[in-house]
Amino acid sequence: MKTLAIDTSTRQSSLALFQGDELLATDWLDTTVPTTQVITPTLKRLIDEVGWKPTDLQLVIVAQGPGSFTGLRIGVMTAKTIAYVAGATTLGVNTLQAITVRCNEPVSSLHVIMDAQRNQFFHSHFERDEYGKYVAQQDTRIVDQEEFFASLTAGQTITGPGLHNKHALVPEGVRVVDENYWASTAEAVGRIGIAEFLAGKSDDFWTLNPKYYRKSAAEEKLEADAS
Known part of the structure; x- marks a missing residue:
């Protein structure tokens, strides 16, 4: 093909x-x-x-x-x-979904965000299945930036270009994927x-x-x- x-x-x-x-x-x-x-x-x-x-x-x-x-x-x-x-x-x-392919870190749960303007993100949450593929747990949605960061808890992992200039807002204990793979x-x-x-x-x-x-x-x- x-x-x-x-x-x-x-x-x-x-x-x-x-x-x-x-x-x-x-x-x-x-x-x-x-x-x-x-x-x-x-x-x-x-x-x-x-x-x-x-x-x-x-x-x-x-x-x-x-x-x-x-x-x-x-x-x-x-x-x-x-x-x-x-x-x-x-x-x-x-x-x-495509962004999850670039995460080669050993995490089972992954939040992905893109800038949606107006202090909002496009967001989806993925869980890794038994084959190693990240499967969406919800449809892509629009979330307010402050509310999204407030919802994160220690031990979770986040990636995506929405993190540009927002790294300081990520709560302590939340893992951030290497910027080269956002x-x-x-x-x-x-x-x-x-x-x-x-x-x-x-x-x-x-x-x-x-x-x-x-x-x-x-x-x-x-x-x-x-x-």
Whole structure:
């Protein structure tokens, strides 16, 4: 199975190519250039490096959210366009789930957070099963930052890019995963997606959309003006 994985959930976006479950190539997108301008050239270079053609792709996996509104739109639309051209299967992956792949510390319970703006986090709680996979114990939700930190107790473990500039707020005794592993990557998105595909999951090409988990500020303003 020739697979492309896309993660544009944050400004630090990346792409990865897999043959089966073997990572063949991966690279970060240049953050000094708009994602829409750099994603296609970077993908072409990676595909050329491994000796494929775009039409060789059989599975396209994309971080579906939560994350940046603009980034998620770009990632999902790119995934759908490539899948359409290649006749590939599409699959969306939860960004917080992908982050758990990057935690290689021996912890059985893991809280993952991303910045949701307005002093809030996107949050989910995961427990490791007997196969070593982190399984979500709840749907991704939005929580107030102060309330979330107040709910943590000594012995728990936390990770995720929401921790940037918030480390001092973590209660004493709560374990924090190494900062180098807080963010999702295309490789992590791909590994989650490949496992889910092999378990029988895929997404309908026509209905695959980003999952924002909240309305945009513009949408909320329109609703407020209309009320």
